[in-house]
Amino acid sequence: MSETRVFLLPDLGEGLTEAELVSWHVAVGDEISVDQPIAEVETAKSTVEVPSPYAGIVAELHGQPGETLDVGKPLISVTPVSVAGTAADDAAPAEPAGPVVEPAETELGEPAAEPAKAHPEAEAYREEEKAGSGNVLIGYGTPGGHGVARRTRARRSSVALAEPADTTPAGTPAEDDLTLLRTRVPGRLGAVISPLVRRMAREHGVDLGELPGSGEGGLIMRRDVEKAIHAPVVEPAETTPAETPKSPAEPAKTTAAPEGTDARTGLPIAARTPVRGVRKAVAANMARSRSEIPEATVWVDVDATGLLELREGLKAGGAQVPGLLAFIARFVTAGLKKYPELNTRIETASDGSQEIVSFDGVNLGIAAQTDRGLVVPSVRAAEKLTARELDAEIRRLTDVARQGKATPTELGSGTFTLNNYGVFGVDGSAAIINHPEVAILGVGRIIDKPWVVNGELAVRKVTELTLTFDHRVCDGGTAAGFLRFVADAIENPTTLLADI
Structure with a gap:
């Protein structure tokens, strides 16, 4: 009888160690082909479909929808079939009993061991497996059509x-x-x-x-x-409180809180929600940011009346007008060219020494609230885009992020983050830096406020900009200079928007 091949959940990118099983695309008994999508899983980055590296009959599904699986643990077991569609011949050379688990870090698509003589139908399956389609799933894939497996470790x-x-x-x-x-x-x-x-x-x-x-x-x-x-076998402890024997001298004491009641507050527990997926990744990243980065925050109120009037003028002319966030993104990329210290990253070597890494370009992260939590897809090479091009890319990235379809590259390549929390109706926020970046700019809501213009009081459209920065890469003068640059651009937008 042919061996059952066990496919282990691969690394889905960015060194992630686990994924939540969303749904199965196959069932036990189904016949599947190489690279056929077999399951949809959700990682801390995005939702992806996992293709099978084997062809055959589904023997076992290792997990239920909603279950969190570790990378390297079994995902699906597949029994190979012959080219005629039947199970491999029982007369094949004796094989070890039980399924053979394929290692997670060996030559993909290549059998771990070759018997001295293989049955012709089994050999045909091996050749099919070696051929592969070349389709790649972030960090995993079948070999290309050269019959040679791509190796990930030394032989x-x-x-x-x-x-x-x-x-x-x-x-x-x-x-x-x-x-x-x-x-x-x-x-x-x-x-x-x-x-x-x-x-x-x-x-x-x-x-x-x-x-x-x-x-x-x-x-x-x-x-x-x-x-x-x-x-x-150790039996689990009783979950119900045990009675303490009473004595004439002292009353009975409760040794454990009632089931479903919080021991510290005495309140009933309404629900327990596992921290996983995007929420788990956000929690870990924010905790690391706060523990590693000595951050400081500066802010300024800005008269955005000129920018709003510019947009209204463009609308009146019948032109397709970018959103306000795209205009501000354009000002931010221009500001980062002038103040590149805020478009860097700090790296720590194994000996404890640190260095500041600068970039030739800006990958502008856009914080987006989704049903899965807060994610930050980034506009790559944003400094090369006009306001209209930025607007189109921001809309596209926001849409794929809310669908859970953003790729790990789109979600993990930013160098600076822009956060529009004004859509939630707030004016300001001391934001947490998106580690390993060194700064984040927040934009509050735009509201009517009294403002002095040419010595006279007037009602203007005012917003608040808040910049949180890593004090290791620059001092307050640099941060304030960048913030003032963006604020001046919002108040006098025509000076930087000749290319829209």
């Missing part, structure tokens, strides 16, 4: 690629890890295990992610799995 010796039968003596655990292919366990950088140990753990329901390794560097050995298999 291992043939000894390391050979997988022995299950008859390996139990008393030689060291040989398991010296002669078998090793794969990395997600979340445990030092723990690598053999396919034989993986299979033993899977058959007995042992969670390798929670198992400490007794080998060198935390290596999980066969003896560790055997110990976990024979370990006594």
Whole structure:
């Protein structure tokens, strides 16, 4: 009988370690082809479809919609079929029992071991697998049509690629890890295990992610799995409060809070919401920003009447008019050319030394509120675009971000962020810098306010600009100079908009 191939959830880009399973596109028993989309998953960056690297019959789906899966853990099991559409011949050379888990960091699309003689139908499947289509899923893909797999790591010796039968003596655990292919366990950088140990753990329901390794560097050995298999089962503790015996001298005490009640406040717990996906990524990034960046904030009120009058004049002429945010984006890119310190990044070397990295260009991030949380897609090479071109790209990026279809490149390549929180009806905000950037500019709502114009009081359209910056890359003079540049451009827009 042909082996079942287990496809592990690949790294979906940006070094992400997990993804939430949104939906399956296939069911057990379906016949699938190479590169056919099999599932939709949501990462901290976006929602993507995962294609299958194997053709065959779906044997098992490893996960339910709504479940969070670790990168490198099983996603789907596929049983190969012959070119005639039937299961591979039982007369094929004997194979190890149980499915063979493909390692996450080996040569993609290439079998881990080749038997000396393969059945013709099985060999046909291998050739189909090697051919691939070349379709790539961020950080993963099948090889192109040259019959040669793209390798992601140095070639291992043939000894390391050979997988022995299950008859390996139990008393030689060291040989398991010296002669078998090793794969990395997600979340445990030092723990690598053999396919034989993986299979033993899977058959007995042992969670390798929670198992400490007794080998060198935390290596999980066969003896560790055997110990976990024979370990006594610990019953979970009672969740209901136990009664404390009463005595004549003291009243009974409650040893635990009632179920569904918060122990600290005494209030009923209404709901528990897991922090995952975009919310988890935002929380981690904001916490890192606040812990690493010595930020400072400057702000200024700006008379935006001139900019609004310019837009009204363009509308009256029948021209297609960019949105206000596109105009401000144009002013920001011009300001960053004059004050490039705010368009940088600080990198820390392994020895603790730091350097400021400057960029030849501006990838302008636009903060966008979506149903999945706050995301920041970026307009690449924004300094080269006119206000109209910026407007079109901002609208496109906002739309794909709200659909959850923005790519990791679009969401993770910004060098400076522009945040329009005025749409929420607020005037200002001490924003948190989008790490690893060094500054973020916020724009408040535009409202009527009393303003002095040529010595006389008038009602003008006023907004507030707020700049939060990393004090390590510049001082207040630079930050104030940039903020004043953008403010002056809003008050006198025609000086910078000759190219719209």
